[in-house]
Amino acid sequence: MNLEETKNMGKTLFDKIWDAHVVSTKEGFPDILYIDTHFIHEVTSPQAFNGLRQRGIPVFRPKQTVATADHNVPTLHQDQPIKEELSRLQVEMLTKNCAEFGIELYGLGHPYQGIVHVIGPELGITRPGCTYVCGDSHTSTHGAFGAIAFGIGTSQVEQVMATQCLLQQRPKRMKIEVNGQLQKGVGAKDIILYIISQISAAGGTGYFVEYAGDTIRSLSMEGRMTICNMSIEMGARGGLIAPDQITFDYVEGREFAPKGDAWDKALAYWKTLFSDDDAVFDKVYSFRAEDIAPMITYGTNPGMGIGVDEKIPDAGQFSDQEQLSYKKALQYMGLQDDTPIEGHPIDYVFIGSCTNSRIEDLRQVAEFIKGKKKADDVTVWVVPGSKQVEQQAIKEGLDKVFEAAGFGLREPGCSACLGMNEDKIPAGKYCISTSNRNFEGRQGPNSRTFLASPLMAAAAAVTGKVTDIRELI
Amino acid sequence: MATKTFQYIQSGVVPIPTENIDTDQIIPARFLKATTREGFGNNLFRDWRYDSDNKPITGFVLNDNTFSGKILVGGKNFGCGSSREHAAWAISDYGFDVVVSSFFADIFKGNALNNGLLPVQVSEAFLQKIFAAVFNDPSTELEVNLEKQTITLLSTGESEEFEINPYKKACLINGYDDIDYILSNIDKIEEYEKR
């Protein structure tokens, strides 16, 4: 292909945004990519700040850096000092570092505090066409707005602090289309769990994914965030969805969204953000919405998912090498291959995490459990994604609904998603969780996780076992 | 600022044939509370290494003197999951210089390279040969030559080439890092901001 031809070829949405952010490119080197906003939190930033100190340099663009405390914070009594010493030190260190380097911090007690991937969008910081990074792999969430957003390691956090740029190799492009009508009780979480179960936990490695198709288009921003959030669980660098009227309506009027003339100008640009018809993707998958059942995982990586009415796969269908890991996973989970998962008892229900802790998730759960009660021996934690979500839930009276059902509404943070604070699932117990990872010990040493949608989690809370939500609505 | 340099190694092997080893296994979240980069090696593979009473679990390879060396060999899709760089720090802090697998998760690979830990991706067939050789004879050694980009099973002389980005290769060999490179481009960044 000669240069002229390449020039005339259509571009993917991903390439349009990437190209607009390349500061410099040099043969044999990764691109220097400009980062519009850098989100930081208490766990992956302290070593990066130390690095800056050692180099004797400031944060290059502190105004384009936004901090919050989320991973390590308690979800009860946030008005009191953090009891656990190491956690307290880490949160204090963030406060000190932000003050010293001139970074805005939405820390504990601030009305904007919350999980970093929940607060960016709700404050209007996350917008179409921009680049976002954070020392957290679920940064891909922000791609729902038609942005390039991905997780980075701490050395790269330091890099972005020092230069507002990142050295990055351009990934390959993948398109995943979902078309058709979803079944009742099936939502965004089921779509993404289904996709990962089809292409595996490594199926997206090396790619940046664009989600397309009429099913994706029909989703709310909350649903789109759930989808993009879990891109990393198939190994992809990130995922994005072309912005449309649903996106613009969501962003408009938010705290830091552009206003007046700036809005009009931004909007005109955002309307150019889509993949051209003749754009070429390195890989394309296509799925039918009708094929997707309410999903649940049975194993120890997010690719190990099935429809709730299906059986756990027979070990015999895997190669010898794969069987080793497969059997190890089932043994950890205390499950048998070739048996149904529906009806399996559960001990804990966790409704939260950057995948499913936005107001829409809480509303959906509240609507379902209104007038119902949780099963007796089940513990239910509802952890809002942010202070703003919590306040909105209280304003709408959702807290009362939760209380009446025996669900506890806690304060915002990552909580049992990664079990860094006190919210851990005890060893051997089963938790149906709306979070994104079912790795061994993720929710606490030897905890066992079933990933599912908020509705599936709520259904299990009521019956005390894995339940097909379609039978209850 | 200089990082660790790497050029060549000949060493014994510690094999973990499990697939999809995620960074939550490499270093569980509850050990991420430190604010420095050191000391994570003590908690490397914590929940596979120790039981709930902190007693070593017999049978796990790090508790087994039979296997030792500076090369960790893991199953397919090594380092998936969380972006925590602590995973690379823990492996390096424990004393490994190279991780070999037939497939690496992107972020882990980048984190390893940024910390002087070399990820070597081999074919699935070669990986299985390494596992077979090591389990058959734990004194089996591998040779990794970064300059030539080769990995060799010394017992049989079988060798494979591996890929690495030329820029990253130069960084490892010379011990310079990305920040040094980007900082030398700061005028271009300021120019970009004016666009």
Ligand code: SF4
């Ligand atoms: S909620 Fe879970 S996945 Fe999301 S940012 Fe927090 S720890 Fe990461």
